[in-house]
Amino acid sequence: xxxxxxxxxxxxxxxxxxxxxxxxxxxxxxxxxxxxxxxxxxxxxxxxxxxxxxxxxxxxxxxxxxxxxxxxxxxxxxxxxxxxxxxxxxxxxxxxxxxxxxxxxxxxxxxxxxxxxxx
Numbered sequence: 001x002x003x004x005x006x007x008x009x010x011x012x013x014x015x016x017x018x019x020x021x022x023x024x025x026x027x028x029x030x031x032x033x034x035x036x037x038x039x040x041x042x043x044x045x046x047x048x049x050x051x052x053x054x055x056x057x058x059x060x061x062x063x064x065x066x067x068x069x070x071x072x073x074x075x076x077x078x079x080x081x082x083x084x085x086x087x088x089x090x091x092x093x094x095x096x097x098x099x100x101x102x103x104x105x106x107x108x109x110x111x112x113x114x115x116x117x118x119x
């Protein structure tokens with residue numbers, strides 16, 4: 001596997017991006033900037049989690065989303081028991097990832113907001 005396609009590389013790059021955004025948010029707005037970075041990250045993460053399972057209502061070509069979902073349902077009807085177990089395991093792994101990211105951004109937002117009001 002190429003290093004550019006590695007999940008670990010993506011985690012490191014995104015972690016560094018969050019740290020840089022938190023630094024500039026703190027330098028610009030103080031603790032409120034940290035809170036805003038957490039809220040923005042939480043918003044993006046929740047949106048990605050929701051639209052992973054459902055179509056995007058803001059998609060300009062709505063027919064494409066319906067066609068894609070219909071194909072997914074057809075594939076699920078034809079998959080074997082082993083394929084269904086594999087798909088469910090991947091969905092569980094993805095749900096754990098989304099919950100971890102949501103928890104991290106929620107903690108950043110709560111910490112920034114709390115310190116903004118207390119400091």
